[in-house]
Amino acid sequence: MSITTVRPVIALLLAALSIAVLGGCANPKLVRVKPWERAQLADYMMRPDRDPLATANAEHVYTSRESATGGREVGGSGCGCN
Amino acid sequence: MLPPTRFFVAAALGSLTLIARAGLKPGDLFPSLVAAGLSGSLPATEGRIVLVDFWASWCAPCKASFPAYARLQADYAARGLVIVAVSIDENPAAYATFVKRFHPPFATLQDTSQQLVTQVKVPTMPTCYLLGRDGRVRFYHEGFHGEIMERDLRREIETLLADHTTSS
Numbered sequence: 001m002s003i004t005t006v007r008p009v010i011a012l013l014l015a016a017l018s019i020a021v022l023g024g025c026a027n028p029k030l031v032r033v034k035p036w037e038r039a040q041l042a043d044y045m046m047r048p049d050r051d052p053l054a055t056a057n058a059e060h061v062y063t064s065r066e067s068a069t070g071g072r073e074v075g076g077s078g079c080g081c082n
Numbered sequence: 083m084l085p086p087t088r089f090f091v092a093a094a095l096g097s098l099t100l101i102a103r104a105g106l107k108p109g110d111l112f113p114s115l116v117a118a119g120l121s122g123s124l125p126a127t128e129g130r131i132v133l134v135d136f137w138a139s140w141c142a143p144c145k146a147s148f149p150a151y152a153r154l155q156a157d158y159a160a161r162g163l164v165i166v167a168v169s170i171d172e173n174p175a176a177y178a179t180f181v182k183r184f185h186p187p188f189a190t191l192q193d194t195s196q197q198l199v200t201q202v203k204v205p206t207m208p209t210c211y212l213l214g215r216d217g218r219v220r221f222y223h224e225g226f227h228g229e230i231m232e233r234d235l236r237r238e239i240e241t242l243l244a245d246h247t248t249s250s
Contacts, residue, residue, distance in 0.1 A: 034200075034203075035204055035205065035206050035207045035209075036136070036138070036170045036196055036199045036200070036204060036207065037196075038140075038207070039138065039140045039171070039172065039173070042138075042140040042141065043140070
């Protein structure tokens, strides 16, 4: 197949993909947490590092078993506002 | 003319941006604060420059923004600026604790049922809207960005205070 015949097929596939993606976004059944609905996500209990002992233990496991450390220091909780 | 592949990618990204930013824009009429059923004492806003801030006790940047709004209140209240900080907390106790801790010198009201914030569709927390004397949105700021945003707000407030052409 020549490149000139393949191009329209690729364009068609991308168009179908775009429609599929946009169609998914437009689905009213999808649950979207609005910025003002994030109180529970911002709660202290939602923080993955709320327990210093558990965090230290997890870090130890990563370091000793997987030779991996760091990369876990993401600030804030789950509200997405800080 | 854009090639078909780029066109569809651009269309997809553009549509997503539109979906994400469906809230109020400059020029739009801000919903009535009186009709919003807010709890608390609403100051007189008729014909005045109003800064409406949506905040929550669980939102860290909101806490950082309060001292800046207090400074704006001290500098511009006498010249006609009204600051209305609308809490979207569903928990009245969390609201009360926050207000007791920060003692804001401006009006704080509760949108416990989240009626107003749902109507306004704030894009992020916090978001503040600067309204002209005609009640229309003139400027808005998503999030709180410290001194830079305070400087921008001061410039915008000065602009609105100097503008006497738009009255309700």
